[in-house]
Amino acid sequence: MGEKRIVYMDHSATTYVRKEVLDAMIPYHIEFFGNPSSIYSITRATKKAIDTAREQVAKALGAEPDEIYFTSGGSESDNWAIKGVASANRKKGNHIITSKIEHHAVLHTCEYLEKEGFTVTYLPVDQYGLVDPAELEKAITDQTILITIMYANNEIGTIEPVAELGAIARKHKIPFHTDAVQVIGNVPVDVKTQNIDILSLSAHKFYGPKGVGALYIRKGTKIDNLIHGGGQERRRRAGTENIAGIVGLGKAIELATADIEGHNRRIRALRDRLMKGILDKIPDAHLNGHPEKRLVGNINISFKFIEGEGILLWLDDEGICASTGSACTSGSLEPSHVLLATGLPVEISHGSLRLTLGNVNTDADVDFVLAVLPKVVSRLREMSPLYLKSGKEGGCNVQ
Structure with missing residues (x-):
């Protein structure tokens, strides 16, 4: 028997490390391993490497x-x-404004602060997952000290009007933070013209290593340290630097932002063909997120009458790696908070599937998914009491 084919379409979850990135990192695991906080000569290379990576991130x-x-x-x-x-x-003040569709790293942090005496406004979104700038301005009070709204949603791919939201924050002299983890290499970022005061990113989302990220903090922004200890990162973030990881992040962001337009052109063509094929072949399928203002590699579709967990298991059996919005690993089987915030009914939210394309994907991958997914959905519907009660006949347009 031949080796099982693997089609990876979960790039919003994580990406592989590009060879150029790994090659740049290896010397800092083996040869240039000195602690940058030391004063002897062999640490000069590590200090210089960190400075170079900082310049690469800043340029991007x-x-x-x-x-x-x-x-x-x-x-x-x-x-x-x-x-x-x-x-x-x-x-x-003690008031923070965020949105209902943020990543849990933001939502759970805000929930923690609520227990510490802060108040948080969770802005609604429209059916596409967009925050209304007018709603943001309406929510601001004289106690508002932070606005934190993601650049693009990790589940449905919707890109928020960040520059406009940031301009409102700037007008009211409130720091504006955006979680930009999903956008690096997919959307051109300019913190100055887009009115961003603080920005979060993570290397493993753009073909860099796991366990390393960065925070942009505009000069003059009033912010306390999170980790205390030594004097690393100009006394702002204690802990011996992850030199190899930082080098990898710098190289990865340099490569990811070198030709965003060319990258988007190729990925968008694959994404659009796959998205159209799924919607054409499978009835009772609903596209989640904005049809145009979305990350180029993102497809999020809900299928009526079935659950996303079942789709994932059957796709995995065929060698297709994807994800769903339901919290299947928690044992709660709760539907995605993002999809619920867009107004999607609970029963339809449960049947969501996210396919996110990246550098490794090809036309052959798209063809394979279009051949497999309709059959999977059809089989699951044939076993679904909800589907049988609906009185529908014939699962999908399978050829």
């Missing part, structure tokens, strides 16, 4: 190198941004 964001701080990833960056601003500005 339109920032200054001394506005970039390295972290362990997106969750730490989000926690630092929110807790840091809240702590530093507590005497000024």
Whole structure:
């Protein structure tokens, strides 16, 4: 028997490490391993490598190198941004504004702060997952000390009007943080023109290593430290630097932002063909997220009468890696908070499937998914009491 074919379409969850990135990292595991905090000569290479990576990240964001701080990833960056601003500005106010569709790294941090005496406004979104700038402005009070709204949603791919939201925050002199974990390499970012004060990113979302990220903090932003200890990262983030990881992040962001337009052109063509094929072949399928203002590699579709967990298991058996919005690993089987916030009914939210394309995907992958997925959905519907009660006949347009 031949080796099982694997089609990876879960790039929003994580990506592989590009060979160029790994090659750049290896010397800092083996040869240039000195602790940057030491003063002997062999650490000069590690200090220089960190400085280079800081410059690479700053260039990709339109920032200054001394506005970039390295972290362990997106969750730490989000926690630092929110807790840091809240702590530093507590005497000024205790009100934070976010949205209902944020990543849990933001939502759970806000929930934690509510227990500490802060108040949080969770802005609604429309059917496409978009935050209304007018709703943001309406929610601002004289106690508002932070606005944190994601750049693009990790589940449905909707891209928020970040520049407009940031302009409102700027007008009211309120720090604006955005979780940009999903957008690096997919959307051009310029923190200055887009009115961003604080930005979170994570290397493993754009073909870099896991366990390393960064936080952009605009000069003059009042923010306390999250991790205390030594004087690393200009006394802002303690802990011996993950040199190899930082080098990998720098190289990865340089490569990811070198030709965003070309990358998007190729991925969009694959995404659109796959999305159209699914909607044409499978009845009772609903596209989630904005049809145009969305990440180029993102497809999120809900299928009536079945559950996403079943789809994932059957796709995995065929070698297709994807994800769903339902919290299947928690044992709660709760539908996606993002889909519910867009107004999608619970029973339809349960049947969501997210396919996110990336550098490894090809036309052959699209053809394979279009051959397999309709059959999977049809088989699951044939076993579904909900589908049988609906009185529908014939699962999908399978050829």
